[in-house]
Amino acid sequence: MVSRNKCMTLLPAGYLFPEVSKRRRTVEEEYPGADIISLGIGNTTEPLTRHITESLTRASAGLGTPAGYSGYGDEQGMSGLRAKIADRVYNGSVAPDEVFVSDGAKCDIGRLQLMFGRSQTIAVQDPSYPVYVDGSVIAGATGTYDIQRQQYRGVTYLRCSPENGFFPELKDAEKTDIIYFSSPNNPTGAAATRQELKGLVEYAKRNKSIIVYDAAYSEYIVEKGLPKSIYEIDGAKDVAIEVSSFSKFIGFTGVRLGWTVIPSKLKYDDGSQVIRDWNRVTTTVFNGASNIAQQGGLAALDDEGLTELRGTVSYYLGNAKIILKGLKAMGVESYGGVNAPYIWARFPGRRSWDIFDEILRKAYVVTTPGSGFGPAGEGFLRFSAFGHRKDVEEAVERLKKIKL
Amino acid sequence: MVSRNKCMTLLPAGYLFPEVSKRRRTVEEEYPGADIISLGIGNTTEPLTRHITESLTRASAGLGTPAGYSGYGDEQGMSGLRAKIADRVYNGSVAPDEVFVSDGAKCDIGRLQLMFGRSQTIAVQDPSYPVYVDGSVIAGATGTYDIQRQQYRGVTYLRCSPENGFFPELKDAEKTDIIYFSSPNNPTGAAATRQELKGLVEYAKRNKSIIVYDAAYSEYIVEKGLPKSIYEIDGAKDVAIEVSSFSKFIGFTGVRLGWTVIPSKLKYDDGSQVIRDWNRVTTTVFNGASNIAQQGGLAALDDEGLTELRGTVSYYLGNAKIILKGLKAMGVESYGGVNAPYIWARFPGRRSWDIFDEILRKAYVVTTPGSGFGPAGEGFLRFSAFGHRKDVEEAVERLKKIKL
Secondary structure, rough: OOOOOOOHHHHOOOOOHHHHHHHHHHEEEEHHOOEEOOOOOOOOOOOOOHHHHHHHHHHHHOOOOOOOOOOOOOOOOOHHHHHHHHHHHHHOOHHHHEEEEEOOHHHHHHHHHHOOOOOEEEEEEEEOOOHHHHHHHHHOOOOOEEEEOEOOOOEEEEEHHHHOOOOOOOOOHHHOOEEEEEOOOOOOOOOOOOOHHHHHHHHHHOOOOEEEEEEEOOHHHOOOOOOOOHHHHOOHHHHHEEEEHHHHHOOOOOOOEEEEOOOOOOEEEOOOOHHHHHHHHHHHHHHOHHHHHHHHHHHHHHHHHHHHHHOOOOHHHHHHHHHHHHHHHOOOEEOOOOOOOEEEEEOOOEEEEEEEEHHHHHHHHEOOEHHHOHHHOEEEEEEOOOHHHHHHHHHHHHHOOOOO | OOOOOOOHHHHOOOOOEEEEHHHHHHHHOOOOOOOOOEEOOOOOHHHHHHHHHHHHHHHHHHHHOOOOOOOOOOOOOOOOHHHHHHHHHOOOOOOOOHEEOOHHHHHHHOOOOOOOHOOOEEEEEEOOOHHHHHHHHHHHHHHEEOOOOOEEOOEEEOOHHHHOOOOOOOOOOHOOOEEEEEEOOOOOOOOOOHHHHHHHHHHHHHHEEEEEOOOHHHHHHOOOOOOOOOOOOOOOHHOEEEEOOOOHOOOOOOOOOOOEEOOOOOOOOOOOOOHHHHHHHHHHHHOOOHHHHHHHHHHHHOOHHHHHHHHHHHHHHHHHHHHHHHHOOOOOEEOOOOOOOEEEEOOOOOHHHHHHHHHHHHEEEEEEEEHHHHHHHEEEEEEEEOOOOOHHHHHHHHHHOOOO
């Protein structure tokens, strides 16, 4: 038969979130009556807001009429939506044709990795969202897994810890081609300052790297003065791609809609534009986001939609506040939760999966083990603020009872 | 700066369909009043049918309610939809967990290429849908482009012409790891017979190849006795993956919904299951099809939806009949158009792009140059039957006037 792709053999058996689900199911089977609350996967729970729901409903009904029907659109997205993202998210600082609409940030990151190919070296924040590393493994851009260090060979892990304020030390010696950077970070909830991002852009320029900046939680930034986009930093368009998503802003995790910005100024060392290759990848192995979802995205960027978006973000940030306050009251060293829907809690001397299991089995609360986000996450848990208010409150009460 | 992925440099500048659109726009600019009719890209034009539209509308409105809201679902698709596809499309001959729901066949083919990696050798029907080759180039599974032969080195082109009844001669000497095969074929419109597909499966078994069977047009097969799925052939589950889509059956080209079947019996030479790697790719770089689209898929497989589906297919096949009849009346040697929405027309001694341009400029009708589907397509044009009936009729009248 056919040989298995060697890159696939490098991946450990389980992706983080399926493993979390598996352990949850085991507990459900052992304790059939258990009322489990999930603060695990960052999955939105609140109904879509009125203006956005109406736009989806109208678009769906319209597909049944000659005037409202549409088939294939441009793979890059509806031109109206590209323009509106450029205008309303980036205040016109990027051009509409630099915006590529997609079915989500995770999918776009996979396609970016396909575009970059296997010859690029990569760096990631440690801890960070698993797809940066796992997707690079599949694309063949890493070496083998070092079980001892819990790291892939050929990947630079930029340690982000309470000790460095969750911003990595950037050493020129560790130059890599691609740097994945998310702010606010998933899982730590840390939002980088303007000064830090300036340093990142300068570092990328000096080392001739491309930054893949994941802004999927940018609308959760509420503190004044913190950049919401890498393009707020001078010169970023020479070195940075930005990936973002409607998932966490308006609850489109299931509807599927995101985007990627590739500045036309961003070039490879042969002088060719990255945007041209991205256009080729997009038109070849992608066929556009759902036309219904795109109408929802257009509505979300109306004045009314933006007001609703802020309400949605505010709801989940309210949850975050409750979790953060609860954990601090219990004396748990906790971070994030202010400009991000995630709280990053430290349990000194404990292993992430152990504390995960303890909380799941004693309090019936699902969290996410920090070690699943990289070796620097060992000893931490991520609490997600996505949930119904009453469930979040109940979860915090239960945590208090088991004396964390 | 960062080096460009060498694989990307191998691709010619333009993907087929964007080039077609570009030439169309040029004519629109030159002749502003021109009423151009497209029989080019296979883009559905008719409004969605009632039952399916209602399900999309209900799902959209439901997302605005606590009971109807859903966030992330399983990346592999809703379990109800996986079960329904297994039951209603495959009569239970595949298991629900062998069905992976996606945002479309083209996207799945891209992810399959990512999964297989760059070490596999590939074969394609010549002519065939461009993504099999172009996507393989991006994934690094081909050699360089041979301009003289209009072929990529390292790709086996299985010539399908009127002379061999559009079924390739399968030579054991040309063993490849992956064989892309579509039936009904896009662009030729040829549907393989049971005997031919038996030969294909036996060939794959003998040569230890995996068939990627593209069934995106299978519901267009109306002649009795022709298989609609590769799994109608004994032993196919040992050697074949099937990719399919709701795009052309119910007009979901813009809504985005497809699926891929990976039999659990299908294995690599190390004994590992292909389905396990596929599950890993799906969960890592994909996040599921839109929940709204999936509700539409569920409706399409209800009794009422299936009746509507047959109506939609029948409408476009009616168009195909008109085009085929018209071309034959003009004395143009034409194929397909009976079990497929494409007519494959031969223009001896002419180059595809020349005849494409002539028809575009003289009759304001967009077609697709056969050479865009592979070297064996040179001298042919593909006429798509996707269009409003009156436009199709008008296009045929115009073709008659310019004396093709």
